[in-house]
Amino acid sequence: MMNISNTFIWILCLGIAILFWLILYFRDQTFKDIKPYWKWLMISLRSLATAILLYLILAPLFKSVFTEVKKPLIVIAQDNSQSILRNWPKDKQARYLADKTALETELSKTFEVLPLTFGEKPDEQQAIDFSERATDISAAFDYIQNQTAGQNLGAIILASDGNYNQGRNPLYSNPSLSVPIYAVTLGDSTIKRDVSIQRVLHNSIVYLGDQFEIQADLKAYRCEGEKLNLQLYRVDNNQEVLLKKETIDVKESDWYHSQKFVIDASRAGTIRYIVKVSPLSNEYSIENNNRDFFIDVLDARQKVLILAAGPHPDLAALKKILEGNKNYQIETKLLPGEIQNIQSYSMVVFHQLPSKTVDITPILNELNKTQKPRLFIVGGLSDIPRFNAAQTLLKIAGDTRNMNEVTGEVRESFSLFTVDPAWKEFLRNFPPVSAPFGEYQASPGANILMTQKIGNIITNYPLCMIGEDQGSRTAIFAAEGIWKWRYFNFEENKNFDMVDDLVRRVVQYIGIKEDKRKFRVYTQLKVYLENQPIVFDAQLFNESYEPVNTEDVFITITSADRKDYQFTFSKTERAYTLDAGLFAPGSYQYTASVNTKVGKQEVKGQFVVQRIQLETYQSTADHNLLRLMATQQGGVTVSPDQVSTLAEIINQNKTVKPVQYSSQRTYPIVNFKWLFALLTGLLCLEWFLRRYHGAY
Template sequence: MSTETLLYIILAGIVALLLALFQYKYKSKSASQSVALFTFLRFITLFSILLLLINPKFEQFKYFTQKPNLIVAVDNSASLQYLNQDQNAKNALQQLVNNQELKDKFNVEVYSFGNTLEASDSVSFTNQQTNLDKTFKELTQIYKNTISPTILLTDGNQTVGNDYQFSAKNYKQPIYPIILGDTITYSDLKISQLNVNKYAYLKNKFPIEAIIVYNGSEAVTSKFVVTKGNTTVYSKPLSLSKTKSSEVLNFTLPATGVGVQEYKAQVVPLVAEKNIVNNYKNFAVEVIDQKTKIAIVSTILHPDLGTLKKSISSNEQREVVFLKPNQLESQLNDFQLVILYQPNNAFKGLFDKLNTENINKWIITGPKTDWRFLNNVSQVYTFDFSSQTDDYQPNLNPNYTSFIIEDLDFESFPPLKSTFGDSEFKTPFEAILYKTVSGIKTQEPLLTTIETNGRREAVLFGENLWRWRAQSYLNNGSFLEFDNFIGKLVQYLASNKRKNRLNVDYNSFYNGSENIIISAQFFNKNYEFDNSEALTISLKNKDTNKTSKRPLILKGNNYQVNLSNIPAGDYNFTVSANSENIAVSGNFKIVEYNIEQQFLNANVTKLQQLATNSNGEAFFIDNYAVISENLLKDNRYQPIQKSNKSVVPLIDWQYLLFIIALSLALEWFIRKYKGLI
């Protein structure tokens, strides 16, 4: 409380006392006990009212004890079930969660993890992937500024993500792994990695790289075999030992038929081998009989050119060629799409030919674009340009209808640089991205597509696309999302197929351990996205003839269904609208592969190193009970007394109102009783 406020309170007391004395002492001239009582009651009333007007503020302290957290994270992946450790994991989890001494000392919080981290103590051991890297990153965000020792029930075998030992360095908490799994080393042959392109071209040969790994002390011989159906298409003898524990095989196979071709790679098991599941891998290749050729035309050097090539070429069905404007004019018919980067007057002959032959194009503009030239040759838009440049951030149009677009968190992307001005379109257009200027969202297109006279065209009003790809990598840990976005745009522009009211996005085949997501968009008769339609997918397994139906769930600007839990096999499907007679059919293959069954032992070395680096301790499942005693005795995990200081104004103190009412009521009743009223 400040000195000024204290002076006001003293003054209020003096004024209240003087007023009370004036009314009952000075006027009545009496010294009876009743007058003294009335003076006191009036003083209390006046002083309380004046205090309310001054409204002093008081500091209030509340003390509380904060217990440290104890994080119990249990591996919910299928590998524990395969290693026969699922029941051990459940028993250990129950013992820790029900330990009353631990609950008295810690706030016990339980998580399960597979590909994602979930706040749950319910475990089924059915997740098909283990991502400890992501688990530690998410726990770091949750328990950044707390004391939170972490118990990890796992076999330590990770199937996706970066090495978790590196991400755990940012997790500033002691880690106590409880190691689940067999620690005895058995002789084991396995296909550690199989690298193969997703696409191949008819009558060509596609490369395959296989890495064979041997764990054991004795020299062994075996054979690596690749079969297609009942036919062996490749084989090679293997000789491995303790000193030569791996071998890399590089070979090619011919692409003889169009469509999805399924193969099986296998290392013939040893006689006493315990785990033979990791001896084989199924893989598939989609053979196509043509390749989409895309020309990137530019007269300047810019990082965007390399970004476009990497993103487009990430799909092996597409080939990218860099050309000068005069080089392309003579071979224009060889390309399905032409990307024109910051065109200028040197593009005049090329533009004339593109317009004459009605060829699809994508124009990317920027500060080096000659807008006088482009306004003269463009048939569908003009740009009211100035000599100034500006930065434009992207803002996704959720109502874009030409193809399915996932939101890549575009608002986090850095701005593109472009000439300042406004565009004016002479024909209907559809914006994929709008411009955001200085944080203000506008309806001015940044990336737009146009369909006119059977030709498709796109315009991007800005350079530095390479920064978007880099930001996408920072957001997601891979370039895949951004490359898919560019790939869908290129696929749309390279095709002249008529727009359908129901579009379905899917792959021709999936590996058994990956997420299988099928997306769809439905449009009304005006080709506006309809988010009120109910879509259903009907699935039929060709091998078993088993059928099933599932609804598609609305997510953003498309409908999705997750089919990750269906068994491997060939499937026909039909996506249909419930209210109209509109349907799209297709087929896909799920290649059998369970990555969680590739492990024979727990990764003891890595888990022990993880514990050492974090100042924790590793335990085997046989003696995990000791962990409770260690945690209870560890002086690093003590409850902390904290205080909360709050400033409370007197007006919030409700008892003061009661005192005013009580003093007035007493004064009135006593005066009434004595006949003074």
């Protein structure tokens, strides 16, 4: 291939063609009697056609340069949030919007113009109605950066009150935007007499019966000398129940204060709370005098029963270990003795049980009805034959008349949960515990956490193991004396962490509740904001626990005022889904149902829709932030009345100018079809002239 810009090759091809046809034509006597100009014309036609053919044989390339001039792009970003309307008369609103439209028209004569609105998110299509419930200026800058990449972005016109309540600080949010920002200062920056609850800090999840802290941050302007009455309420069945109240003195004109409340989690569920501050006389706005929020109070405590054949230091150690997890409520009982309502316990620990004097078969039969998890600790009082009959994970051929002093060795293949490598090393130094002498045979399905180390010999005999026994998660510790490990842990590290953590992990694993429901319904969230659609997912299983969706699933959503909303789920590949849309703020109960071959199945639940109050918390526009952004980016700040001047200001900015882009494209010259038409035309014309003058 060659480049057409190399004219020497073209001239060479043309010269060769002319020389060749000159020789042929002047040697041919056929045209000796015609006028010379006809001969020269035919020579020229044949030479040009031949030169083109020679040139095409070399497969030349053709280069073309395209030049495009791109106008500067001006982005007009309009804050569409609710706070813009505060203290803004309708006639001034209308005048501003008309001036903004005129500005877009004027700018479009010279520039490309991209208008967009922003609030909760940027949008190029939304009408300006000042209805957005939140303001994220940084998201608008991110959107501009992404949408204008590769374009000639000239300037940004930012029309806002400067208040943002979501996202990052716009002053530092996008340093790669290196174009002028022209800020239009909307809103009222006058400091007004006002009290607001700026934010409420709290845990999103607490446990039933615990105490937890709520912190309310208050802000007041021009209220010095006033006394504020701050109240904390819990909402029960749409009724506000006063929990706490405080009287606080405002000591300064620009005042900030954090007030803490400590309350009890006395009810389970998703609980709504409200913090209120009583309005003052002549206060600018009372919309920001209250905040509501939601806390999940979980009734997740598991009652753990420790049953023992007799007093033992292990019992106190186990109780201390398990009480370290506030989700466990521990009770200890010695057998023989009366046990009432064994089903009320989530888990049972059998310490040296069954024994020679205590048969636990009735207790196990009751636990097996609901497949309650259990932990066996084998010791000197254990009856080995009864122990072997009580479970299927471990068989011991021996008795407790002779005991081995053993330590533990972590098995590397154990994978039910992660064991800290440091714990493995530390375990080798632990004092020995007492395990029954004999042969140990573990079930193939058991997961062995530790094996017994007798002296320096590491055996395959299980010391600690986990498995499933007839549908019940079961753990076995085949020795007594765990209190020694805990005591040694404290002597070495001044804490019980390593031993306590491992025992809790074992208990936590066997205590995990497996969901065996055949009909399940979930909301994607427990607490929704009022601008988030309520979405449900559902699953239905047959008798073999295979997912199916042959039946229709229905749901009824009930509001706090007893209004029902009914929906039918859509079917996905092997499940169900429902987008119920937006709901008004409040608490809702739902009942989902499906009719199957075994009868009607129902799932009940609740969700909460939380009101968005972000736009009410700041009563004063932050024009200073807008000025800083404009100054930082080399722009200016104008008032709404000066919007029409921005066209002239931007036109005078020499950095906002068109950009010329040049691009070069290379084509094989054979792609030009007209060239072959030219070649054919030249040869046909030359042939016609030859025939006309009597040659062939």
